[in-house]
Amino acid sequence: MKRLWGILLVCMCVAGNAQTTRKIRQLEKQRNELRQQITESETLLKSTQKDVKSQLDNLALLSAQIEERKKYIGTIEADVKAIQLEVDRLRAELKRLQADLKDKREKYERSVRYVYKNKSVQEKLMFIFSADNLSQMYRRLRYVQEYADFQRLQGVQLQRKQKQVTDKRNTLVASRKAKEALLKQGEEEKLKLEKQEKERKTLLAALQKKQNGIQAELNKKRRSANKLNAEIDRLVEIEIEKARKRAEEEARRKAAEAKKAAAADGTALSKKPGKIETYKTDSEDRRLSNIFERNKGILPAPITGPYAVVGHYGKYEVKGLRNVRLDNKGIDIKGKPGANARAIFDGEVSAVFQYNGLTNVLVRHGSYISVYCNLSSVRVKKGSPVKTKDILGEIHTDKDGNTVLHFQLRKETAKLNPELWIAR
Secondary structure, X not given: OHHHHHHHHHHHHHHHHHHHHHHHHHHHHHHHHHHHHHXXXXXXXXXXXXXXXXXXXXXXXXXXXXXXXXXXXXXXXXXXXXXXXXXXXXXXXXXXXXXXXXXXXXXXXXXXXXXXXXXXXXXXXXXXXOOOOHHHHHHHHHHHHHHHHHHHHHHHHHHHHHHHXXXXXXXXXXXXXXXXXXXXXXXXXXXXXXXXXXXXXXXXXXXXXXXXXXXHHHHHHHHHHHHHHHHHHHHHXXXXXXXXXXXXXXXXXXXXHHHHHHHHHOOOOOOOOOOOOOOOOXXXXXXXXXXXXXXXXXXXXXXXXXXXXXXXXXXEEOOOOOOOEEEEOOEEEEEOOOOXXXXXXXXXXXXXXXXXXXXXXXXXXOOEEEEEEEEEEEOOOOOOEEOOOOEEEEEOEOOOOXXXXXXXXXXXXXXXXXXXXXXX
8 A cells, every 4th residue: 555655646746747847838839829920920011111101001010019019028927927836836845845755764764774783584583483472473474574575665665755856856947947038038028029119109200290191091091991881781781681581481481390290290289379489590590600609719810821900999099199099890900912811710701892993701600790801802702601711812912012901790780899709
């Protein structure tokens, strides 16, 4: 039994050390993914032109990169705290193991001294044969054998406990090194953030002198966005009406099937049937909607390659610019020239339409509709089934090198914040 407990303790110690290593590696993997995204977003083109449109585009990109870096620094700080908690735990475990090791060493030393004093075979034999009777002789013989086994087991346990102490100390040292490296990385990221914020401040100073130009550019964008949103709203209403008709048809079909089944069984339908639950969508749309909802927060980005969110959802003011208010029905995502729009979930293309010489695609996912705007070419047509991450078309790149996808998400007529649904 003692041998079994010794083996279990070793296994638990090894498992604990492995768990610590896995945790640190997992945190490192998550940070590397965030750092890769930041590094890639820094490769997105920045226009060197000084006109208002180009400078506003640069401001939006720079603000997005600053936001990403702040999140990354926050992640680093959280990971440092997590590793520090692990270091504290390891330190406490090491202290306990060292106390156990000291206790076992003292017991082993006492055992060795006792054996040394009674080491001769003759003394052992005399101890055994001096027994008063055979029963006592047998007990003494067992005692000598068991004590020898006990001494060997103590030696083995001492070696195991020493290994546990050594392993725990090594894990503690590795955790401390990971924390130190992370703190250094955090300082480097803060210096980069400081540099980006200075760059943004310089850009804001240049834009503040062009207030009239800013308002003119924003008004132009606002008029264009209003027309686009009106067309999207119209197409969404059509989809809602189609879904309602499918639901009504399904309800009629089920009622007819129930009536037919009742007639076949020879039973009469109630003249006053209970209240029948009605739906705006049919069973297939409801099934797809439920699956879509379960994927909230983990849906893939609607763009391929590196990207940065340069326009957020809803009404907000641009920090640093006076009287610059934006109202976005979706989000604007900047990617590299040649980037493609891709479906965020399984569904069916419900509309493909042109606006301002560019193409826009609506994909229905049950009650949900995702909208992809500003495409230069498309690979799908109305009625095409799509799977998650299927390419819908190439995103347009303007004369300044900006490749921006305008993306919206609706649940029937309700407009949703896409950033709450997409993994990041």
